[in-house]
Amino acid sequence: MSTGNMNLTLKVWRQKNNKTTGALVDYKLADISPDMSFLEMFDVLNEQLINKGEEPVVFDHDCREGICGMCSMFINGRPHGPKDLVTTCQLHMRSFKDGDTIVVEPWRAAAFPVVKDLTVDRSAFDRVIAAGGFISVNTGNAQDANNLPIPKMQADAAFEAAACIGCGACVATCKNASAMLFVSAKISQLALLPQGQPERYRRVQSMVAQMDAEGFGNCTNTGACEAECPKGISLENIARMNRDFASAKFVSEETV
Amino acid sequence: MSDLNSNIPEGELTNKWTKFKSSVALVNPSNKRSIEVIIVGSGLAGASAAATLAEMGYKVKCFCFQDSPRRAHSIAAQGGINAAKNYQNDGDSTYRLFYDTIKGGDYRAREANVHRLAEVSANIIDQCVAQGVPLAREYGGLLDNRSFGGTQVQRTFYAAGQTGQQLLLGAYSALERQIGMGKVEMYTRHEMLEVVKIDGKARGIIARNLITGELERHFGHAVVLGTGGYGNVFYLSTNAMGSNVTAAWKAHKQGAYFANPCYTQIHPTCIPVSGDHQSKLTLMSESLRNDGRIWVPKKKDDNRKASEIPEDERDYYLERRYPAFGNLVPRDVASRAAKERCDAGYGVGASKLAVYLDFKANTERYGKIEASKAGIHNPDKETCMRLGTAVIKEKYGNLFDMYAQITGENPYETPMRIYPAVHYTMGGLWVDYNLMTSVPGLYCTGEANFSDHGANRLGASALMQGLADGYFVLPYTIGAYLSKEISVKAIPTDHPAFVEAEAKAKGILDTLINIKGTKSVDHFHKRLGHIMWEKCGMARNAEGLNEAITEIRALRAEFWKDVRVPGTSDELNTELEKAGRVADFIELGELMCIDALNRNESCGGHFREEYQTEEGEALRDDVDYAYVAAWEFKEGVNFELHKEELKFENIKVAQRSYK
């Protein structure tokens, strides 16, 4: 079914479930087209495995257009592979060479336990958002949208922070498995907007507390998260979160 | 002719919703606390409904098959969301949005629903902004709008090319807030496999925990399906890989009618297929048509590069055929026009199945404006292109990057190649005005229902409908039903109906695992997709549809004999998940062909080659087909047609013209 001429060796992490240990397993692939996406290359592998009567590699993926944040492969030592600003599903085989060996591992973090093969459990992110990543406005509470002008620069900055797709590449690549880029992006988005002000200091305290409870590591400002983020989320957000956290703890009278 | 009651309130069109809201029965707060609602799907329609119902005090359980509710495919919507705010002072109004939507849907949508949609559209924008959704703004700090196909006003709100993402994350945050407060129980990586009916009413679901493979029974006083569209029946579509019809189809098999399944939207601006390996198609937002001009060479089989084809040898066929709307004609019209050119031999690119979307003219125009802002008079072409490219980059940067990433070509230098692809399904479970299906207590919202877009959806209307249903419609209309259920105590899940439903679901899973055939699930899915695209795609005819029905039946038989599902059912088994979904797609595919064959007219996304005007436009038959075709599932994959007559009392039905 393949149409290309690339030959590859894959070393893929296989792990039956979270109760067993896993290992890297070698697979040979032939006739891969450079126009295939990385996940389509995995489709080819899986089709081969199924035809041979083996179990296919389980990996998370859904939209395959770089926005849902579900795909999550650690490829040759980098989350989402060698290209900057793309997710695994948007990585194409033309970024590799004929004869390459490609090592594919799941995200590794205590807070992201492996579920099976390359699939991990990222529900920790949801719990961090549930702890405060919102503005408390019930449906029907809203005033007319244009009653609240927001400077374009601020709105744009909030949008840039909101572009986070929650894929977890920041955690995966951080040497400390820290989630601060993810958490700070949501805190920043809401801190930059006037709508987010009433809960600003409460939010940062609750979300950081939940982040800590999930067992993520601490930020040591290596900047790897920013470099690997497929959406280019900036480290500025972490500084903003830290600033807000300081204000919350030492200036605001509200303790959470 | 109608044998379906759509429960549309009496009275003037413009007062129906207001009157309904003020007279619908209410559930008092203490009763709400003991009423449980199950919501399947966490996209715009599901998440917004789950959050809102929980805010109102109901006990909510929400299910999604992804690892987080934030992954639902609403997230991939790019262009924008319509709302009749008239912020641009260009004459927009609720009526105009209503009118455009009915006309855009080729007069095959229900007036009362569409008017309600137009009414609540403005509230959606207010709600989202209050939630902190960062919609695009102008320098004055007010919200910006852009144009979209099929309208002559600027009513589309947007957040760069990620509007769906931002709106979904807004709904997701509202949902997570309720989860955090313990008012919603969230079940991620769970797939609904059966609706449980007790005494004719929907009373719960059977869901499979996709990690452990365990089947779970969940009770609800009502069940809401917000499970999205079924475009993946074509295998290749712009839908997510996991998007499926299973929940809706299981409901259909339990008595929920499936309406207008043949209405599929083929989106005109997608990245063309590059080879057999292709697993999905990627949309380039319709907003690109604001600044991109669509053309093909005037000469057949022209193999020159785009840049080598002089201006007077280019055919800007949309501008030629539809001078009034030009490149902004509705999607169905644009798609068919592209297909017509390619079929006639004017296509471009290696596959010849593509047309150009060219930004050069508008880049230059923007460049001139920027130059004059910067005080440069008579700028040379290079300056114009440089300044204009910056403007284009600001507007569409992420889309251009995505195009470059996928195709390996630079769209700032050469025109994009685009071709139509399956994108949205207007059909879905039949619902009445209250969004209730033909099974009492079973509701359906968003793309999964059929109600608001008729035979063709206008751009930026899907997000509007999903959020309208979830935030503003369902939370009211469901009260009409639940107010009568307050005395019903939660039914224990050892009730025989639950046991039976679970056994049924288990039986299907076991069968799939035990076939141990020779061909993968994807093999069957691709073959189904091929049949559907060739014979029930952009253009259909009776002969092809009859063939398709025969072929699909044969494919179904082969599938159940020869599919190979590795692994077991008590673990994370993605092949098993896919197998169940493809099995349902195969049955649905047959129904789509039956519906397309039944509808002896062309309208919107349904184009029957036998029914066209001399100029090749869709030819409707309002006398015989101004009805909703709602199909009832019968034993052994048979279908019985029910009709809901469409009455147009406020709009004069006319031949749609965008000339």
Add this chain to the structure above:
Amino acid sequence: MSGFGNAFSSSIGKKFIMGATGIFLVLFLIVHCGINALIFLDDQGLTFNIGAHFMATNWIIRAGEVILMLGLLVHIFQALRLTLQNNKARPVKYAVNDGKANSKWYSRSMGLLGTLLLIFLVVHLKDFWVVSRFTGIPSVDANGHEDLYAVMRDKFQDPVRVAVYLLAMVSLCYHLLHGFASAFQTMGWNHSKYNGIIKSVGVWYSIIISIVFAAMPLAFHFGLIK
């Protein structure tokens, strides 16, 4: 403290402590480096010894020294705690991890650099601090001040010691290259208009401080100053 909740025990709080003690140590290095640089006046250390005498006798400085030691200990202790916690956050390591693709090696090696500096500090404190504070400086200069300058001159005749000091200054340079800007980022002092300044000041600071310190053993060893 209850009002402050987990201000210091949370992940960000711990980092505040790292950042704040880091900035404190950065400031200390300026003073230390400035006074030590008096050796380059080439006056047989007379001015330097005045400075050293002042530092050794002024009670504010002595009190500051206690705070400095505490700051240093807290910096080290906190770093250890964070490192242990960070290791726990990734119990299973990657088979292949291409760190150089996204970050500087010294940013990823602060623990290692810090450990090297700690080992150096033991040597360094034994060489000078213990001598000046406890065991006593054997000679006095022309002004009658304790001649710390002479101690330095003598010690740096040993090439092994010079090599250790040079290596330590390389470690210091890289530790500061990351630490300086990192402390600002941690404290939340990030502003698009000032980020460039902070960054370049950090780089120049790290290089100058390290070179000036490194020049001392070299100058003594090769007799450039007497």
